[in-house]
Amino acid sequence: MEVLLQTLIAGLLLGGLYALIGLGMTLIMGVMKIINLAHGELMMVGMYVAYVLFSAFHIDPYLSIIVVAPLLFLLGIVFQKYLINPVLRVEAILPENQVILTVGIGMVLANVATIIFSSNYQSTPVSYATTAWYLTDFWKGAPLELSLSLPWSVSFVFAIFITTGLWFFLSKTDTGKSIRATAQDYDAALLMGVNVKKMRVVTFGLGSALVGSAGCLFIPIYYLYPDLGGQFTLIAFVITILGGLGSTIGAIIGGIILGVFESLTATYLGMGWAPVGRFAIFILALIFIPGGIVSLFKKRRLAR
């Protein structure tokens, strides 16, 4: 029971971070209709920037979001404007060219990181890395012993803040509304006077900034190495499939489900199998709910 509860807590905290990664991808997928396979690599870039800021200037990884988010926003804009947009215009046999292009971008990013930082595992040894709260400290006669790690909780809270901020941006501001309009119907948005080209660029930047900040939140609790990107690209993709393509709420729910499920497999089957759990959920989602979790809600509404 204790182990189960502890696992669920860990999974929930992990899921909050996963949701942030998935959100960036789902935004890009919704607006651009392409899959950004360099997503995890962008996160890796964010993590290395945070790492450099920490080791050179002793800037706390959480503070470095202020630097990393705008930086990755710019990086995303550059990729979108100068690499992906030209390809959207090119006539080719395979429509998946943009996807293959993002693979190329990811490869270059990972390799450049290897050359600069070597492929060793690195981490930011923050002073509070192992601090944790225990249930018995607050409640003497507690029947269970549960603990809550400080950096995990802080990262989770930050993730919630960023997600809420994004929600406000998308639903309350003009730019946010235009982005949603572009995602819903490109042509209609164009006819309504939305600058869809600009929206695409902004969305790509926004998605990169989101995943970059997720990187900053991950770095106090995770180690980093140049090839970690591919793993997180897949996680983001699994989340978007699980949640429903292009759906922001789906991405949040999907992220949390994935986090919990992964931490359950890690506890009960062993660490090495955690990725298999991730993919098992992915395959199950593909077979049984191809429209994602969001489609379940929609169906129910129709049935009523």
Next chain:
Amino acid sequence: MNKYSPFLLLGLLALLPFVGLSSYMMHILILFLMWSVIGIAWNLLSGYCGQVSFGHAAFFGIGAYTAGIFYAKVGISAWWGMPLSIIASTIAALVIGYICLRLRGPFFALATLAMGMILKVIAENLTDFTGGDIGIMLQQRTWVDKTGYYYIILAIAAISFFVVKKIVESKLGYYFVAIREDQDAAESLGINTTLYKTIALCISAVITGIAGAFYMNYMGYIDPKVVFALHDISIITIMVVMVGGVATYWGPVVGSLIMVMLAELIRSIPKLGEAHHTFFGVLLILIIIFMPNGIVGDFRKFAKFFGVRRAQR
């Protein structure tokens, strides 16, 4: 390309070992042929049928592991892996196809990528069966000399080239292209798209699997990180065809020649060796932006770029 040029090239390649090439040159030729085989397989599924796969390492690895596991656990020669891998890859293709082929376009691509990763993780974790990260090693390779391997892979390459050519020129091939161009239209014309996509996947998987079984025999060592590698197998497969030319007969062959030579060239320059992914990535980006149909597909553009004027068609 006239009708006889494939035979001419085959004859030329068959005579090549008699020139007395060094062992290293033979190794490069074998790699070139092996990548041609994988490229030809990928081209059938992705180039002609339009189902871009990012996980061909899955089938490559299954082929290699079929040979390896039967060698290590049953004790038969690893060469049996070739016929056995046909069965194994077909089963894998049917399973993967059942799950992934319901997705379209980029989503199919990513689902296959995930499949490749799943198999890698499984191979890493089923230590009793696959040896885990330690991998499987042949006690002794069949030949020390490379000529034998060369003729075997040459035969595989020639057979796959002609099989794929025959398929593409048959009715099946037209179905594939119809599916690639517009799946809904193909469906409405009465083509059972799921069936034909599965057929394309199976043929492609079997050819890739045989190449994988050959790899096991030739290299004498496999581990999950090598045969299920995303960048070094799946992505290079895509690059081989993209560079050479998607949906052309000669694209995979030309692409494989260029990629193998380029890889060896970059590796031989000391400081640049570790940056070879950057080179490949930049090359991929350039190819996609400027020559989306590859060297064979965009030959005119390519020739014009170098100021060569083609006489006539």
